[in-house]
Amino acid sequence: MRRPSARMAWALALGLALLAAGLWLAWRPVQVDAVAPRQAPLVRSLQFSARVQAQTRVELGSTVTARVQRVLVDEGDAVRAGQLLVQLEEDEARAALTQAQASARQAQARLSGLRSTGRHAVQAQLEQMQAGVRAAQAHYDRVRPLVAQGFYSPAQLDEARRALDVALAQQAAAQAQWQAQGDGGTDLVQARAQLGAADAATALAKARLAQTALVAPAEGRVILRSVEPGQIVQPGKALLALALAGPTEVVAQVDERFLQQLRPGQNAAVVADAFADRPLAARVLSIAPGVDAQRGSIEVKLALQEPPPDFLREDMTLSVEVETGRRAQALALPLSVLRSAIRGDSAELLVLQDGRAVTRQVRVGLRTLEAFEVQDGLAEGDLVLRAPGLAPGTRVRARTVAWQGRRAAGDAGDDAGTALLQSVGR
Known part of the structure; x- marks a missing residue:
């Protein structure tokens, strides 16, 4: 009877020991890593590739x-404004200009002649016709009474009348010619029009001759040549392609996901x-x-703060790092402590409070x-x-546990938070 009692006692003791161990394990605190937030510089930057462009x-x-x-x-040659770059064959264009200039001189000579010697000759002719009319009128006036008195035949009167009509017609023609060569006359108007057309043809020929010479519009540098004699x-x-002298730009295509971080x-x-x-x-x-x-990208242009150095070339590849956010001192924490993704400016954390894990909502500022x-x-x-x-x-x-992020370019000292190094198109 003693042996069964001893075994039961041992079993009871073992059960009590296991129960105590279980209770101890159940009430024992769980050991977890904890991070202490601290004031530190926090810098965010964005890296991407770019090219040089005038x-x-x-x-x-x-x-x-x-x-x-x-x-x-x-x-690669530097050029100045107005410098001849390419010369096309110009023989035909130069001959056309010579012909147009000759036509212009001819039209000018005709206009000058109408204004000077031509008008004097027409005036003399008009005066001659007017004298002829007076003579014919006087002859007609003498013949008419003599015919009435029977001294002349009616045929002589008819002849005098015909001579008067011819003189009047010649006077009218001379008068019309005089008017045509006046300042508002048709001859002068026509001569002026011919001279204007000749001048326009000369200007056109000059323009076509000028088109045979390609000149630099401004100071710059030749970056592409695709022509040969x-x-x-x-x-x-x-x-030819020219990069004109002026401020040099750095042009990049940045992923649209980072648009919110960039500003001029x-x-x-x-x-x-x-x-x-x-x-x-x-x-x-x-x-x-x-x-x-x-x-899915957006074009970003950057300007150099100082004149570009000699080694910078058109279309050269560059690496750009833009500082998109900085806090001289910020209460910083690593992203690894987040219980879930940041929503807007709010995040949820687990904080040690009275020996237990307690959730806490915090407001988030700058992120890397x-x-x-x-x-x-x-x-x-x-x-x-x-x-x-x-x-x-x-x-x-x-x-x-201690934590420390990467240090932004140009930063010095120990910082807990640090730079956002996003490589775009690299």
Whole structure:
């Protein structure tokens, strides 16, 4: 009878021990990592690729069909305003100008003649016709009474009348010619019109001759040459491309997802891939109002803060880093402590309070890829638990861990929050 009693006692003792262990484990706090928010600089930046582009870029081409006689520039040459760049064959155009100038001189001579010697001759002819009319009228007046008295035959009167009519007709013709050569006369009007047409033909010939010479519209540099001597060129085809002198721009296509972070006036650092040790200061100049539907990108232009160095070339590839947000001091936390995604400016955290995990809503400010700013709902001495799956109300034992993000370019010192380094098109 003693042996069964001993076994029961041992079993009861073991059960009590297991129950005590279970109770101890159930009430024992869970150990989780905790992060202490602290004041630190918080910087966000955006990185993307860009290209060098002059503010004004023009293409030059011929407006006539002709053969190229000479090409006086090569790619990379600096040009000045009005400098001859391409000369087309001009023999035909020059001959047309000579012919037009001769026609203009002829029209001018005719007009001058009408205004001087021609008018004097017509005036003398009119005066002669007027004298003839007076003589014919006097003869007619003498013959008429003599015929009535029977001294002359009626045929002589008819002859005198006919002579008077001829003299009057000649006088009328001379008078019309005199009027035609007057200041408002048809001859002078016609002569002026002919001279105007000749002058217009001369101007047209000069314009066509000028079209055989392609000149630089302003100071700049040749960035593309696609023409050679002897080539037949057609209107509408670009022969040369010039980057005109002026401010140099940096142009980039940035993913539309980052549009909210960009605005004109933001500072940027620009580095040419071939000259990485010579960074350049720039600022965001403009952001295109429309989005490229095919690429889902938006055009961003940046202006260099200083004159571009000699090594900068048209269409050179550049790396750009734009500072899109900065807090000199912010209460920062790593993104790993979030229980869920940030919605608007609100986020949910687990905070250690009286030995238990408690949810807390905080207001979020500046965000980077690694950290975020807490603007309200948390104090610097609070401990934030890094255990997204932990149930609220659980007893916890916090183990404080250190955290530190990457440092933004140009920043110095120890910072907890740091830069958003987003590579776009790299």
